[in-house]
Amino acid sequence: MKTIKHKELESWVNETAKLGQPDHVYWVDGTPAEKDRLTKRAIARGFVIPLDQEKYPGCYYSRSNINDVARTEHLTYICSKNKEDAGPTNNWMSPDEGYAKSKEILKGSMHGRTMYVIPFSMGPIGSPFSKIGVEITDSLYVVLNMLIMTRVGDRVLEQLGTDGAYTKCLHTRADLDVHHRFILHFPEDNTIVSTGSAYGGNALLGKKCLALRIASWQARQEKWLAEHMLILGVEKDGKTEYVVAAFPSACGKTNLAMLIPPEGLKGKNYKIWTLGDDIAWLRKGRDGRLWALNPEAGFFGVAPGTNSKTNPNAMKTMSKNTIFTNVLLGDDLSVWWEDGEGQPPASGVAWDGTPWKPGMKDSSGKPVLGAHPNSRFTSPANQCPSIAPNWEDPQGVPISAVIFGGRRERLAPLVFESFDWAHGVYVGATVASERTAAADGKVGEVRRDPMAMIPFCGYNMGDYFGHWLEMGREIPKPPKIFHVNWFRRDENRKFLWPGYGENLRVLEWILARCRGEGKAEKTPIGFVPAKDALDLSGLNISGSTVEKLLEVKPEDWVAELDGVKAFFDKFGKTLPKELWKQFEELKSRLQSKVAA
Ligand code: OXD
Numbered sequence: 001m002k003t004i005k006h007k008e009l010e011s012w013v014n015e016t017a018k019l020g021q022p023d024h025v026y027w028v029d030g031t032p033a034e035k036d037r038l039t040k041r042a043i044a045r046g047f048v049i050p051l052d053q054e055k056y057p058g059c060y061y062s063r064s065n066i067n068d069v070a071r072t073e074h075l076t077y078i079c080s081k082n083k084e085d086a087g088p089t090n091n092w093m094s095p096d097e098g099y100a101k102s103k104e105i106l107k108g109s110m111h112g113r114t115m116y117v118i119p120f121s122m123g124p125i126g127s128p129f130s131k132i133g134v135e136i137t138d139s140l141y142v143v144l145n146m147l148i149m150t151r152v153g154d155r156v157l158e159q160l161g162t163d164g165a166y167t168k169c170l171h172t173r174a175d176l177d178v179h180h181r182f183i184l185h186f187p188e189d190n191t192i193v194s195t196g197s198a199y200g201g202n203a204l205l206g207k208k209c210l211a212l213r214i215a216s217w218q219a220r221q222e223k224w225l226a227e228h229m230l231i232l233g234v235e236k237d238g239k240t241e242y243v244v245a246a247f248p249s250a251c252g253k254t255n256l257a258m259l260i261p262p263e264g265l266k267g268k269n270y271k272i273w274t275l276g277d278d279i280a281w282l283r284k285g286r287d288g289r290l291w292a293l294n295p296e297a298g299f300f301g302v303a304p305g306t307n308s309k310t311n312p313n314a315m316k317t318m319s320k321n322t323i324f325t326n327v328l329l330g331d332d333l334s335v336w337w338e339d340g341e342g343q344p345p346a347s348g349v350a351w352d353g354t355p356w357k358p359g360m361k362d363s364s365g366k367p368v369l370g371a372h373p374n375s376r377f378t379s380p381a382n383q384c385p386s387i388a389p390n391w392e393d394p395q396g397v398p399i400s401a402v403i404f405g406g407r408r409e410r411l412a413p414l415v416f417e418s419f420d421w422a423h424g425v426y427v428g429a430t431v432a433s434e435r436t437a438a439a440d441g442k443v444g445e446v447r448r449d450p451m452a453m454i455p456f457c458g459y460n461m462g463d464y465f466g467h468w469l470e471m472g473r474e475i476p477k478p479p480k481i482f483h484v485n486w487f488r489r490d491e492n493r494k495f496l497w498p499g500y501g502e503n504l505r506v507l508e509w510i511l512a513r514c515r516g517e518g519k520a521e522k523t524p525i526g527f528v529p530a531k532d533a534l535d536l537s538g539l540n541i542s543g544s545t546v547e548k549l550l551e552v553k554p555e556d557w558v559a560e561l562d563g564v565k566a567f568f569d570k571f572g573k574t575l576p577k578e579l580w581k582q583f584e585e586l587k588s589r590l591q592s593k594v595a596a
């Protein structure tokens, strides 16, 4: 029997075992030998399938239930004491009801299984940014993923000592029935309970549940920010500048974080460093700037669309020690996905467990997908060729620019800069995007997704905007705030901007602006690059396309205001007055242009 120094933790684990009735309780120690043992066990029980180990060393395949392949936002709740603290964009359940419901589901749910206890750290162990969690789970798949995504094991218990604070993360697959699926957050108790799902975002509780929902609540109390952001460094002439960027799920955060400089800019000798692809924790540094750290240790990236053109670094990152979930499994023990690499295997098994062959069509003539659009790879961050040498620096890195963005066919120009922090917060608060496949819902529909945090903010977003405004007052040297849109299209719905590595041209302008350089034109929505301000050398793009990319049409922005107003109205009194002021100022800047 292991001796647990933290008695309160030990008794929570014991109580949970009494309730869940597992056959065994196992404390994960985080050693490589243990990982081998658990992997063998997962293979023996059919939770993972080893891929061809010569081609894919250390790689495994897993398929989740076909009704359990994405985050289920409608089953995700904030269980705060007061409903108002959850705000109008979250589902709310009272803590009593949340505990009672989940207790019913938990009762006996682990019978016949092992209950794993995973002590984990979000952020390097001992960093002032870091937070500890303990996940109890009856899923070996979750354990194997947590070993990649977080820092796990005895060294975390050591850090926790006899009475350290930690987030209780309780997960049971139960019967995977959607009626028993609840993702519950009790921010006042620093507790998460997730039942009835084994999908990553619902079950790897360190990620969205702790590092965003619970952490955002804590960040408000403790004056920092927990954000849905990538972190990347741009090095030139021996100096590296860092940016963070927030885009809604599956809008290319991983691709941007791992960007390869384009051919046309080769002469400038840029080097891009990856620090994180999904979550950033930001704090005021001693120098009065904003500093960022990635709390995760791995990538849980969307596979479809990833190939050696769109993201060569991701392809190399996942070439070993990776878990592939819900992609196509070739009969030759290969993996493949739509818009992936090379030819599909001659035959295989699709994400939903049915036999698959290239070129298959369904009864309406549509291609049958081999991989689910939200299928994933889980890979260690340190395998990424562009991982920054300082990505685990306990102090984080200083941030020059905060970038928000979404997927907008029309409206938003390629890039614009806000006038100041408060205007930047307005820009972040009004981000909207066309829906993607990472969560259940209708693909293509536009939804407001402020700071890309709609599904992840653990409290009332009106208060969250207020907290952002306050952080601007707290930080003597705040980063500048920008908005980008890689997804603008022409009248024929053709993308105007090539994206991917070419996005460095936009980052270059952004960083120049942060240094007080870079030519810009003032428009009612902010500064856009002057006609010749973007370095487009070596890029085959016409002047009229660039004009279309940068165009700000005041009448379209006026039309957008109705949607913003309706969204802001939802927050009632909790929406900071400052944002209404920004709204009115923008409106009058736009109206004077429309009238002119
Ligand atoms: C993710 C998401 O998994 O945003 O990163 O859904």
Ligand code: MN
Binding pocket: 228, 249, 250, 278
């Ligand atoms: Mn995400």
